[in-house]
Amino acid sequence: MNVNTDLNANCLIASDLDRTLIYSAAALHLTMPDPEAPRLLCLETHKHKPLSYVTETAAGLLTALARSAVFVPTTTRTREQYGRIRLPGPAPKYAICANGGHLLVDGVSDPDWQRTVTTRIAGECAPLDEVRRHLRATADPAWVLKERVAEKLFVYLVVERGLLPDGWTEELAAWAEPRGWTVSLQGRKIYAVPKPLTKSAAVRELVRRTGAETVLAAGDSLLDADLLLAADHAFRPSHGELAETGWTAAQVTAVPQSGVMAGEEILRRLTALAARPSPTMPSRMAATVPAPGPAPGTADTPVTT
Template sequence: MTPTSDIAQSPQAPDSPFVLVASDLDRTLIYSTAALQLSMPDAEAPRLLCVEVYNSKPLSYLTETAAGLLTDLAGATVFVPTTTRTREQYHRIHLPGPAPHFAICANGGHLLVDGVSDPDWHRQVTGRLTDECASLAEVRAHLLAAADPAWVLKERVAEDLFAYLVVERDLLPEGWVKELGAWAATKGWTVSLQGRKIYAVPGPLTKSAAMREVARRTDAELTLAAGDSLLDADLLLDADLAWRPGHGELADTGWTAPHTTVLPETGVVAGEEILRRFIRAARRDRA
């Protein structure tokens, strides 16, 4: 029997929106085939639920156990999907459970309310970017000039907010991302390598700022978060309690914080464990 009823059995659960859960999606709760890391024997592998289709092909998964856990969690807390994905990319995902009232897209550039971007929030964010860091045009020009077409597969601009490259990781020169990051820091930007994607993101464009706004609107008394990449670090630091899996950019650099728990699990089973930790923390807060 899967442990999906920890919250659902509590009579207080439907009336407990004061717990806010802001979780990264890719490689934290949902996983592509390449990121699943199913290291167990085939006969012991968990059953998977596809939650995203792209170009008519299945793309992202979580385990069936995780699906049940997420359904219960989303019904008992303010669950906020929190992603660097664009709005279009986010809307391809169909998570189990009730549709989230809030979602954070474009690394905090868009705060969705019932699926629609809040224009006031977006206006506030773009104002900060104009005032506090170099322009997207300047950073994009440097990114294209510094990259080598031999290992760049695609170059994209996301929501007119940030840029990223899709690269052949095996051909990426050692130290190139670090050098790019050092240059970007002088411009008020951040660089993150996630799978085959190299992101260049303005420093003021953060998931944590959007999480704080949702917490303000919902009067949340406890904030929980999870993530695996450098672009999640501010989110984990700002939450009251946080978790990161044993894989990803943060794991590769050994990143941690006093209130962030480092999980040993990797791959899709880490997503299960993160959801269990969210549920336990939400239950303790109501005790």
């Protein structure tokens, strides 16, 4: 597919959404006195109830950022779940859903990218049904609240975190590793995801299409680690899976804030970097963009340090 010349594509910003830019009420982590708390804007409702928020300042920053760069929401959410979010500012030209399984162009999943992803998964990973059987055989209904399959690509459990046995997630990860799957615990959800299914692979495809000269990124979980490593500069909050494990990298900045204020600070720093002149050297991602189509053996595996 040809590079889209209609966009100002010098800077591409790929950011995770939940607990990076947008926050549920339980994840807001507002520690200041109530009269000093920021005004909040609700971006998502589900079953007629408010679900996700940003600060009003963050909404303004995101609006300006989306008008000055290629802003790409990059989420593990399914397309349906992503569709519930009403981000401020212009509608993104591109979005990445299902942890890289779907690349949306003007809201429609790109069929070429879908074929690339499903071919790689089929060639490199144990079948989804095998993983689901193992989960059912080893997980205890006493602490499993729900099992969900996302886009026929990966599976996750919603669990009662306080009842989750110590070491169970690590045992699942050890079982999944040789079968080409990775495991991530995020809040009350345990994800099992095929290794080739990564956010960074989808962003590299967008770099190829847009010709972006700089890639910035943000995220909070192990499923975001590959994306942060591949970007020219990236940010993570002081909460979440990456913070809890002490994960870092040379090009990754950990902002000192946590909760919804971290989302605001990340947007502030992304805005400052996006305003800088483009570097004379090509982006880290541009230098490693693969040819379109399956690429066996080159899966972008999330770091689990």
